[in-house]
Amino acid sequence: MAAPMTNDQSWFYALALGVSFLKCLLINAYHSTDFEVHRNWLALTHSLPAAQWYYEATSEWTLDYPPLFAWFEYGLSHIASFFDKEMLVVQNLNYASPATILFQRLSVIVADVVFFYAVKECCKCLREDKGKYLLGKPSFILTVLLLWNFGLIIVDHIHFQYNGFLFGVLLLSIARHFQNRHFEGALLFSILLNLKHIYLYIAPAYGIYLLRCFCFTQSNADGSLQWRSFSVVRLVTLGTIVLSTFSVSFGPFIALGQLPQVLSRLFPFKRGLCHAYWAPNIWALYNIADKAFSILGVKFKLLDINKLPKASMTGGLVQEFQHSVLPSVSPLATLVCTVLSILPALFRIWHRPNGARGFLRCLVICALGSFMFGWHVHEKAILMAILPLSLLAVESREDARIFLILSITGHYSLFPLLFTTQELPIKILLLLLFTIFSLTSLKTLFRKGGALLNPLEATYLLGLIPLELICEFVYPLTVWQKTFPFLPLMLTSVYCALGVTYAFIRLYISLLTCSDSTKKIKTQ
């Protein structure tokens, strides 16, 4: 029985309101140093003229986001002055009065409105939205997977960041491309790049897609490129949009001659290969292999123990380290690896674009590729792959499968971010909530055609339970906790790296072997 027409969209608002209430309850939870980072930025954008923003170094947390985000903080700081003027004093390091916490948390919760709007737009882009009842509709499932995404709630509303707002802009841009409103999509993405430059990872996907599918207005019958249909007008317009956005953002700083300083703040390559907690990427596996080889080498007297660098790579600080056995990895090497990893995908959508969906798949691969091979990658970056993948997951079986593996392992790898005892029940409960929902809803959506996950995959995912028990409960009670405190983190990273790599490979296979469905390619 269909719901009355007037209630058609009310479930969306119910879900949005519900998750907002949950976020409000988490106002008092643990917050990481990122809280102080943003407080510092509020202070320096409020108290100092723009010319000094990228030079200010009273606090160790210097401004390392592009100028548009700095302006965003500047805008927030005006509202902040109504809550507590003391937080806007740059010298007040680590200032965290209740009013400060309330304001900052509320700013994240309110900024999420952008995310809500973007999700609504994404739901409109779904191919078909039929379902016997509300809980089985793809748009409902997608809404929950995005609005109630475990990673987003944990990182934004406990750890503290503004990812909801940023991902809202990204998803809106994607939705606009699905709706063939490419200029808006391009504009939104340029704005996004000027808010947080980590989205450079997926810029190649945008570039190739827009060039191939938008600047070349038509394709041949078999899907190949029609060189003569190149539209200079479109290219120039796109270029103008991008350049004008960048000039609005960076212009003032270029005029002041501060561009090198800004860039050095934005791209601090002094940091080490692996972030403090070892994102579950290829380098985690590389590090483990290196460690294993060095231990084996010492054991079999192939290596001299005195010549090896001190084993502090596994500490919790952010420093540069050298590998003992395998060749050391430099930033350039990671860049080359990243580029190599995404190149096949880019070629693929150049030769056989699959419309907006092909673009989205390529986007996810770019995000995942740079996560896997990038320099100083943070685990939070996995969200850049998981969130867009949700869109594909509610439409295709294979994508649903990849999504389940990627999201569950990716979300689990975020656990070390919340290491306090008080947050332990919350993170477990929320992960269970999201996992159970995604598993059962996707299973129900794709129930025709057998089980969604094969036994090996299911076993791997179930293996996360004993892993959590060991790392969080059993290990701290053993003797090794003092001598090898990093071991649980290492185990988590390595175990999750396997899942993430597997998802990456499967995603690539699905991109490279997907049926062209040439009939469906529309000319634009």
Next chain:
Amino acid sequence: MENWSLFSLCVLLGLTSRWAVSFHSYSGAGKPPMFGDYEAQRHWQEVTYNLPVHEWYFNTTNNDLNYWGLDYPPLTAYHSLVCAYVAKLLNPEWVELHASRGYESHSHKLFMRATVLFTDILIYIPAVLLYCFYFCDGSSKQKVATALCILLYPGLILIDYGHFQYNSVSLGLALWGILGLGLGWDLFGSLAFTLALNYKQMELYHSLPFFCYLLGKCIKQGLTGRGFFQLAKISLTVLVTFALCWMPFLSDPKQPLQVLHRLFPFGRGLFEDKVANTWCSLNVLIKIKTLLSRETQLFLSFALTLLFILPSSLKLLSKPNLWQFKLALVNSSLAFFLFSFQVHEKSILLAALLMFFLFVFFHSMLPLLVKDGLLLPYVVTSLAFLFLSLYLLSHLTRTNEPLFWYFPFHFWFSLVAMAVLSFTSVWLEPPAKFPDLFPVLVSILSFLHFLGFIIYFNLVQLMEPQRKKSQKKTN
């Protein structure tokens, strides 16, 4: 989606909101010398662990009854003892005799909160799930929606995980009792309810309906035949349970008397604080607390309680079916709350257990919650609960009318009044002449609501208006 996944999602949401509320402050946090209910519970762990049983309820050099002396029945004491053993394993300083008074630390708070969560998961939540599964009418979606609303009821969450108490134990056991009776397992039901009674004496509010229902059922089965045996079995179960719970106190006749004296402190007067019951509200107009002698107060409260509880109980006795039973529970607890002696705000939770429009009760706890620093969770959970229950209600009643017309106007009026009062209580300063203005207003408003409810529900129970065919048949 399958039922089990929907139910588990409800449970997970319920648990998440519980634990998230527990991040906030507790009763008496950082307020020496007496602190609050949190310190009381910690103190009971200290007392039960370090002192022998026969000293628990007595005023000795080691046990100062003026500092949060035990005033709940033995089962609470045993529960505190078990918690104390765990506490001792984790950090002996938490239950050090005398030295641990006013002990406050982050890890201790985590421990205490964890004990509440543990008993909640063990006792209350399974009872709620079973109740919704077996005793709710309607489709499985409606059952899940009911479970969600009950699990997200802010009153219980904030009192147990905010203010700090173990109401989920006694309410959960009482709910198991109701479940038992509903499934026809009278002995199990009586056992569970007796345990609830031995955990908190406030469950007496529910005892008369239990008694009348069981007695009525036995009479119906014939007092000379099966009914008599049934009655005998039930009585035996109850007596044995009582005996087992009170065993350590039965060796010396002074013991049970002292315990009873602690449980029913008639020395404390008609009321304390600003509670939404008759006496408190009446006191605004006539100062009955000072006008009447204590004996008269006792008599008056007893008489009025009995008066209000009698019609409902007699009706239940004559017609012992489940529907009557549920209504009688509501009426009985409302009557006790409104008219009895020494009532605390939290007692209203008992009436709330089975009612649908729980919001009023929750609102009446506002002054207490503000005092505890729980304003934010109060606002969030009450808004969430109100919104959620209204939303689900409108969806599941399949009405095509807009929500606004579905409820009578006085429902909305009450909501607005409560919202306004909440707002003014927090943001405005009361006039100097009446410093307690806002808590008193909250109490009076709530009292008027409760009075309305008790009249309404009594009428419903006694007159049994024409019920739709879809409702449950008599058992």
